[in-house]
Amino acid sequence: GAVVSQHPSWVICKSGTSVKIECRSLDFQATTMFWYRQFPKQSLMLMATSNEGSKATYEQGVEKDKFLINHASLTLSTLTVTSAHPEDSSFYICSATTGVTEAFFGQGTRLTVV
């Protein structure tokens, strides 16, 4: 149990386009989902916290208009990188929790903007 599926696992896009990443909890209802990004040889940095049915809470320094997060159901959260630029190239990972358990992580998405 406790499987979190993230899709796609990798994506290449042109600069200026938008990319959507999905995070699904397959066998539990996730009241809260987290989005992290990881640069090479760096730790995972929390970008935002999303609770089902409400607006996401963004960490300091993360542009909410650039990284759009939608948590429309208890099993799905999406992260859309709008007007992507090469500096947005990174590894994005989501995690999901029921609120009373530990968070479970997706497989991650490697985004490359060319």
Next chain:
Amino acid sequence: KQEVTQIPAALSVPEGENLVLNCSFTDSAIYNLQWFRQDPGKGLTSLLLIQSSQREQTSGRLNASLDKSSGRSTLYIAASQPGDSATYLCAADTGANSKLTFGKGITLSVRP
């Protein structure tokens, strides 16, 4: 603000060696501490989670300990194998809400 440090950044050992990976954190008021494994280009695999009331957790050849008062956790790997080669991350949950603060990780290489 919680800060998590893992030193050294990389470690290379011969197969069969027992080893200890260190993790330190600045805010001792943690809810739990978790160790993860990350293979290159992959997501995270949870290895062990230690609740704040616990001192250690064990799973197979892995043993993780927690000393909240000193702000330290260690991951002990017994009889290391080449398949253990990966990056090991520790993360602290300070707010009891599963929002984790991660260290940069220790990249382990086990030589055959």
